[in-house]
Amino acid sequence: MKPVVNFLYKVLDRPAFDTDASPYRIRFHLDKILHILEGDLFGFPTFRLEKLLRDHSFLYSFPHPLPDMRSFEYLYTQHNYKTDVEKIINQVILFKASKIADMFGNHLVFPYMDLDLYMFLMRLPVRYKCKGDSVFRIAKGDVTAKYLLKYHYKSMLPEAITAKKKQGGFAPMPVFFKDDKQRARIADYVLSSSLVSDFLNRDYVEKFVVSYDRESHEAGNWFWYKQNRAIQYFNLLALSVCWEKFVKQGNQFF
Numbered sequence: 478m479k480p481v482v483n484f485l486y487k488v489l490d491r492p493a494f495d496t497d498a499s500p501y502r503i504r505f506h507l508d509k510i511l512h513i514l515e516g517d518l519f520g521f522p523t524f525r526l527e528k529l530l531r532d533h534s535f536l537y538s539f540p541h542p543l544p545d546m547r548s549f550e551y552l553y554t555q556h557n558y559k560t561d562v563e564k565i566i567n568q569v570i571l572f573k574a575s576k577i578a579d580m581f582g583n584h585l586v587f588p589y590m591d592l593d594l595y596m597f598l599m600r601l602p603v604r605y606k607c608k609g610d611s612v613f614r615i616a617k618g619d620v621t622a623k624y625l626l627k628y629h630y631k632s633m634l635p636e637a638i639t640a641k642k643k644q645g646g647f648a649p650m651p652v653f654f655k656d657d658k659q660r661a662r663i664a665d666y667v668l669s670s671s672l673v674s675d676f677l678n679r680d681y682v683e684k685f686v687v688s689y690d691r692e693s694h695e696a697g698n699w700f701w702y703k704q705n706r707a708i709q710y711f712n713l714l715a716l717s718v719c720w721e722k723f724v725k726q727g728n729q730f731f
Contacts, residue, residue, distance in 0.1 A: 482507055491524055497702040505701060514559045521709055528681045549612045550603040557606075601625065618642075650707035654693060663714055664690075670717035671725050682713070 486507040494500035521529060526536060546552055570585070578585040609620035621627065627639045654660045664686045673679050689710055692698065 479511075482510060486511055490522060495522070495525070497698045501702060502699060505705075513556055520712055529677055529685075531676060531678060549615075553603050553607060647704070649704070650711055651693075651703045654689070654707055654710055657690075657693075660690065660693065663710070667713050667717045670721055672713075672717045672720035676720070685709070685713075 486504060489500050489504040489507070494504060523536065527533060530536070545555060575585040605625040607615065607620060607622055608624035609615035614620065622642070631639045654663070667673065668679070668682060668686070673682055689706060692703075692706065
Protein backbone atom coordinates (compact mmCIF):
# COMPACT_ATOMS: atom_id res chain seq x y z
CA MET A 478 0.00 0.00 0.00
CA LYS A 479 2.99 2.33 0.43
CA PRO A 480 3.08 3.61 -3.22
CA VAL A 481 -0.60 4.59 -3.02
CA VAL A 482 -0.21 6.20 0.41
CA ASN A 483 2.91 8.04 -0.71
CA PHE A 484 1.15 9.34 -3.84
CA LEU A 485 -1.79 10.67 -1.80
CA TYR A 486 0.60 12.28 0.66
CA LYS A 487 2.52 14.09 -2.10
CA VAL A 488 -0.74 15.35 -3.59
CA LEU A 489 -1.84 16.77 -0.23
CA ASP A 490 1.58 17.99 0.93
CA ARG A 491 1.25 21.53 -0.38
CA PRO A 492 0.08 24.97 0.85
CA ALA A 493 -3.40 24.68 -0.68
CA PHE A 494 -4.26 21.91 1.80
CA ASP A 495 -2.56 23.40 4.87
CA THR A 496 -5.79 24.64 6.44
CA ASP A 497 -8.16 22.98 8.90
CA ALA A 498 -10.17 20.79 6.53
CA SER A 499 -10.48 17.11 5.61
CA PRO A 500 -7.39 17.10 3.29
CA TYR A 501 -5.25 18.40 6.18
CA ARG A 502 -6.49 15.64 8.48
CA ILE A 503 -5.81 12.97 5.86
CA ARG A 504 -2.29 14.32 5.29
CA PHE A 505 -1.69 14.42 9.05
CA HIS A 506 -2.39 10.70 9.40
CA LEU A 507 -0.55 9.77 6.19
CA ASP A 508 2.50 11.65 7.49
CA LYS A 509 2.41 9.59 10.70
CA ILE A 510 2.21 6.35 8.68
CA LEU A 511 4.95 7.16 6.17
CA HIS A 512 7.38 8.56 8.73
CA ILE A 513 6.78 6.06 11.51
CA LEU A 514 10.50 5.66 12.27
CA GLU A 515 11.07 9.40 12.59
CA GLY A 516 8.90 9.91 15.66
CA ASP A 517 6.36 12.64 16.20
CA LEU A 518 7.78 15.64 14.34
CA PHE A 519 4.96 18.17 14.60
CA GLY A 520 6.88 21.06 13.04
CA PHE A 521 6.69 22.98 9.80
CA PRO A 522 6.19 20.81 6.70
CA THR A 523 8.90 21.01 4.05
CA PHE A 524 6.93 23.34 1.77
CA ARG A 525 6.63 25.79 4.68
CA LEU A 526 10.31 25.47 5.60
CA GLU A 527 11.22 26.40 2.04
CA LYS A 528 9.50 29.73 2.57
CA LEU A 529 10.60 30.17 6.17
CA LEU A 530 14.34 29.54 5.72
CA ARG A 531 16.74 31.66 3.71
CA ASP A 532 19.17 28.81 3.16
CA HIS A 533 17.68 25.57 1.79
CA SER A 534 20.97 23.70 1.42
CA PHE A 535 20.48 21.39 4.41
CA LEU A 536 16.75 20.75 3.99
CA TYR A 537 17.25 17.64 1.88
CA SER A 538 20.64 16.57 3.21
CA PHE A 539 19.34 14.24 5.92
CA PRO A 540 18.39 10.74 4.69
CA HIS A 541 15.13 9.27 5.96
CA PRO A 542 15.49 5.89 7.66
CA LEU A 543 14.00 3.06 5.61
CA PRO A 544 12.03 0.50 7.63
CA ASP A 545 13.06 -3.14 7.49
CA MET A 546 9.76 -4.90 6.86
CA ARG A 547 10.89 -8.52 7.11
CA SER A 548 8.25 -8.98 9.83
CA PHE A 549 5.85 -7.02 12.02
CA GLU A 550 7.94 -7.90 15.09
CA TYR A 551 11.09 -6.49 13.51
CA LEU A 552 9.32 -3.31 12.38
CA TYR A 553 7.83 -2.85 15.86
CA THR A 554 11.29 -3.20 17.45
CA GLN A 555 12.75 -0.65 15.01
CA HIS A 556 9.99 1.81 15.79
CA ASN A 557 10.44 1.26 19.51
CA TYR A 558 14.18 1.93 19.31
CA LYS A 559 14.13 4.81 16.82
CA THR A 560 11.35 6.80 18.49
CA ASP A 561 11.30 5.82 22.16
CA VAL A 562 14.98 5.14 22.86
CA GLU A 563 16.97 7.10 20.31
CA LYS A 564 14.76 10.17 19.96
CA ILE A 565 12.49 10.63 22.99
CA ILE A 566 14.85 9.30 25.67
CA ASN A 567 18.35 10.05 24.36
CA GLN A 568 17.82 13.17 22.27
CA VAL A 569 14.95 14.85 24.11
CA ILE A 570 14.83 13.78 27.76
CA LEU A 571 18.42 12.82 28.56
CA PHE A 572 19.99 15.54 26.43
CA LYS A 573 17.87 18.61 25.70
CA ALA A 574 15.44 18.54 28.61
CA SER A 575 18.03 17.52 31.21
CA LYS A 576 20.47 20.18 30.00
CA ILE A 577 17.82 22.89 30.22
CA ALA A 578 16.68 21.66 33.64
CA ASP A 579 20.30 21.76 34.83
CA MET A 580 20.50 25.42 33.86
CA PHE A 581 17.81 26.09 36.47
CA GLY A 582 19.35 23.89 39.14
CA ASN A 583 17.08 20.88 38.59
CA HIS A 584 18.13 17.27 38.00
CA LEU A 585 16.09 15.39 35.40
CA VAL A 586 16.30 11.63 34.87
CA PHE A 587 14.30 8.99 33.00
CA PRO A 588 13.03 6.12 35.20
CA TYR A 589 13.32 3.38 32.56
CA MET A 590 17.03 3.95 31.88
CA ASP A 591 18.09 1.41 34.51
CA LEU A 592 20.27 -0.93 32.42
CA ASP A 593 18.94 -4.16 33.95
CA LEU A 594 15.36 -3.09 33.29
CA TYR A 595 16.28 -1.88 29.79
CA MET A 596 17.91 -5.20 28.84
CA PHE A 597 14.92 -7.10 30.21
CA LEU A 598 12.49 -5.02 28.14
CA MET A 599 14.59 -5.39 24.99
CA ARG A 600 14.54 -9.19 25.31
CA LEU A 601 10.78 -9.35 25.78
CA PRO A 602 8.85 -10.75 22.78
CA VAL A 603 6.68 -8.21 21.01
CA ARG A 604 3.51 -10.10 21.97
CA TYR A 605 4.06 -9.05 25.59
CA LYS A 606 4.34 -5.38 24.61
CA CYS A 607 1.62 -5.14 21.98
CA LYS A 608 -0.95 -7.95 22.17
CA GLY A 609 -3.19 -8.49 19.12
CA ASP A 610 -4.46 -11.39 17.04
CA SER A 611 -3.03 -10.16 13.73
CA VAL A 612 -1.31 -7.21 12.09
CA PHE A 613 -4.58 -6.14 10.45
CA ARG A 614 -6.47 -6.12 13.75
CA ILE A 615 -3.63 -4.19 15.38
CA ALA A 616 -3.78 -1.64 12.53
CA LYS A 617 -7.51 -1.23 13.21
CA GLY A 618 -6.79 -0.51 16.86
CA ASP A 619 -8.06 -3.85 18.16
CA VAL A 620 -5.03 -4.33 20.40
CA THR A 621 -3.84 -4.11 23.99
CA ALA A 622 -0.83 -1.81 24.19
CA LYS A 623 1.60 -2.08 27.14
CA TYR A 624 0.11 -5.50 27.73
CA LEU A 625 2.60 -6.85 30.29
CA LEU A 626 2.50 -3.65 32.34
CA LYS A 627 -1.31 -3.72 32.47
CA TYR A 628 -1.39 -7.44 33.22
CA HIS A 629 1.02 -7.01 36.13
CA TYR A 630 -1.01 -4.22 37.74
CA LYS A 631 -4.43 -5.64 36.87
CA SER A 632 -5.07 -6.93 40.38
CA MET A 633 -3.86 -3.69 41.99
CA LEU A 634 -5.66 -1.02 39.95
CA PRO A 635 -9.29 -0.39 38.94
CA GLU A 636 -10.46 -1.85 35.64
CA ALA A 637 -11.17 1.68 34.39
CA ILE A 638 -7.39 2.16 34.32
CA THR A 639 -6.13 -1.27 33.24
CA ALA A 640 -8.78 -1.59 30.50
CA LYS A 641 -8.22 1.91 29.15
CA LYS A 642 -6.63 2.24 25.72
CA LYS A 643 -3.18 3.76 25.43
CA GLN A 644 -3.20 7.55 25.23
CA GLY A 645 -0.10 9.44 24.21
CA GLY A 646 1.17 12.08 26.59
CA PHE A 647 1.37 15.64 25.30
CA ALA A 648 1.11 19.21 26.50
CA PRO A 649 -1.90 21.22 25.20
CA MET A 650 0.34 23.74 23.44
CA PRO A 651 -2.36 26.28 22.44
CA VAL A 652 -2.68 27.15 26.15
CA PHE A 653 0.68 28.95 25.95
CA PHE A 654 -0.65 31.24 23.21
CA LYS A 655 -4.20 31.76 24.44
CA ASP A 656 -3.68 35.17 26.07
CA ASP A 657 -3.56 38.00 23.51
CA LYS A 658 -1.08 40.14 25.48
CA GLN A 659 1.29 37.24 26.07
CA ARG A 660 1.09 36.24 22.42
CA ALA A 661 1.92 39.82 21.43
CA ARG A 662 5.00 39.78 23.69
CA ILE A 663 6.10 36.48 22.18
CA ALA A 664 5.63 37.84 18.65
CA ASP A 665 7.69 40.94 19.49
CA TYR A 666 10.49 38.79 20.88
CA VAL A 667 10.57 36.44 17.89
CA LEU A 668 10.40 39.19 15.28
CA SER A 669 13.13 41.24 16.99
CA SER A 670 15.45 38.25 17.48
CA SER A 671 18.65 37.69 15.55
CA LEU A 672 17.21 34.37 14.36
CA VAL A 673 14.78 36.19 12.12
CA SER A 674 17.25 38.80 10.90
CA ASP A 675 20.08 36.29 10.32
CA PHE A 676 18.39 33.05 9.35
CA LEU A 677 14.69 33.34 8.49
CA ASN A 678 12.54 35.27 6.04
CA ARG A 679 10.98 38.04 8.11
CA ASP A 680 7.99 38.53 5.80
CA TYR A 681 7.01 34.88 6.15
CA VAL A 682 7.38 34.93 9.95
CA GLU A 683 5.15 38.03 10.08
CA LYS A 684 2.53 36.26 7.95
CA PHE A 685 2.65 33.27 10.29
CA VAL A 686 2.14 35.48 13.36
CA VAL A 687 -0.82 37.30 11.76
CA SER A 688 -2.36 34.00 10.66
CA TYR A 689 -1.98 32.50 14.13
CA ASP A 690 -3.56 35.55 15.77
CA ARG A 691 -6.57 35.22 13.49
CA GLU A 692 -6.96 31.47 14.03
CA SER A 693 -6.59 31.79 17.81
CA HIS A 694 -10.03 33.46 17.90
CA GLU A 695 -11.69 30.87 15.68
CA ALA A 696 -13.79 28.17 17.31
CA GLY A 697 -14.26 24.61 16.11
CA ASN A 698 -10.82 23.92 14.63
CA TRP A 699 -9.57 20.33 14.86
CA PHE A 700 -7.52 19.66 18.02
CA TRP A 701 -4.43 18.39 16.18
CA TYR A 702 -4.53 21.30 13.75
CA LYS A 703 -4.44 23.76 16.65
CA GLN A 704 -1.82 21.66 18.43
CA ASN A 705 0.42 21.52 15.38
CA ARG A 706 0.18 25.25 14.74
CA ALA A 707 0.97 26.04 18.39
CA ILE A 708 4.02 23.76 18.31
CA GLN A 709 5.26 25.57 15.20
CA TYR A 710 4.95 28.86 17.08
CA PHE A 711 6.61 27.38 20.17
CA ASN A 712 9.48 26.11 18.00
CA LEU A 713 10.00 29.62 16.63
CA LEU A 714 10.13 30.98 20.18
CA ALA A 715 12.50 28.25 21.43
CA LEU A 716 14.82 28.71 18.44
CA SER A 717 14.81 32.49 18.95
CA VAL A 718 15.83 32.10 22.61
CA CYS A 719 18.53 29.52 21.79
CA TRP A 720 19.87 31.61 18.92
CA GLU A 721 20.25 34.67 21.14
CA LYS A 722 21.67 32.80 24.13
CA PHE A 723 23.96 30.22 22.54
CA VAL A 724 24.81 31.63 19.11
CA LYS A 725 24.89 35.39 19.57
CA GLN A 726 26.01 35.49 23.22
CA GLY A 727 28.26 32.44 22.88
CA ASN A 728 27.07 30.66 26.04
CA GLN A 729 28.07 27.03 26.48
CA PHE A 730 25.28 24.46 26.07
CA PHE A 731 26.99 21.16 25.26
